[in-house]
Amino acid sequence: MTERDAIDYPLAPIAAIEPPAEWEELRQQCPVAHVRLPSGDQAALLTRYDDVRQLIADPRFARNSSEKDAARISMLDQQESPIPRLGEGHQRWRRMLTKWFTAKRMAELRPRIEAMAEQLVDEMVAQGQPADLRASFGFPLPVWVICDLLGVPNEDRDRFSHWSDTFLSVSRYTQDEVDTAQAEFTTYMAGHVAAKRVAPGEDLLGDLITRADAAGEYLSDDALVATGKGLLIAGHETTTNMIGKMMAMLLADRTHWEQLLADPTLVRTAVEETLRYDANAGFGLTRYVDEDVELPGGTLPAGTTAICSLGSANRDESVFPDAADLDLSRSPNLHISFGVGPHSCVGQSLARTELQVVLEVLLRRLPTLALGVPVGELPPVKGLLVGGLQKVPVVW
């Protein structure tokens, strides 16, 4: 680490979709920076692509450490989980899930997601403009998809949405409301798992119940409930926010939208590029390092909590030429918005499919779509972990 004084983290973003001014300076001058967290704890902030990529892919370290000297980031860190976080047990758990996220599965799932997206556009249009794209589209779609995966019936989607919202927007709810939602969700999932033991059905949860992992073991009821909750927490707000941010980025300068209207084959690369360009990616990935690690940008001594800024890494000029430009046809695009290595996003193929479908459906159905307010007035979410926009007002 350098001699500079610790800086306060998180850094304040300048505007809705602009990166913090400090990123570039830190990448250039202080790739391993000393930061102070809201809890008062100290951490090391990594901003260069090579350092971030190497550390998050290192199988020795995981996020959310319960080690006593690990910095406190959020209440989620303190919770015990029946799902192993590291090593072989964690990999066995992952490989039970990954069956459900293959390219083939996504091709099967795509028409269902398209139908959901069409329904949501119909409802949004029926309500009239201006509409909040986040509330009427970005929020429901990913939770409907997760309900589908878990075999949760359509009539329970609204309850799922409410629970999910409560888990992640802790600051908007009282502690009582959060506790109630946790308890209700756990009771619901336990009942759902019990019902699935009798009639497993053709979904991810039913499959996890009936299938042994690579070591011949079955998941316990607690692990099944935790897996359902984990998928909801990992896959809902992230995707909701990304839908909102993606649309804000593409509509901020409407020539991008027009480029897509003229050539819809750009949808895939455009989705990847908005994932890369996302300057409001949230807190960053944390790793608790319990042995010394040598990175190209410096050494992390054992006992360090490292914060890896995916957003800054994705803007690293040494990897992405003209990194500050949103280039809808960028290829290759080795962004690391889903992480890399043994802890990388299990749901990345699903997230990609959802984002592609959203874009395709909106291009087709609402070609005249435009932001309802100047991009600088889009309010960022105040939560700590996952970055996003509170509202994305649109007209068409």
Place this chain on the structure above:
Amino acid sequence: MKVIVDQDKCVASGQCVTAAMDVFDQRDEDGIVVLLTDTPPDELAVDVHQAAAVCPALAIVVED
């Protein structure tokens, strides 16, 4: 061109299948990569290199 995959590193993202479906597939039981051919024809070279480049696990090596 010779392709090598490391199934232990693979994280089952399916990105290689999207890039080059004639060369890569995923196991039904866990989505781990399988090679359909380790010596794909030259006309697939661009796709195969693309697959290796986008693999989030760096599990694909292409030897020209």
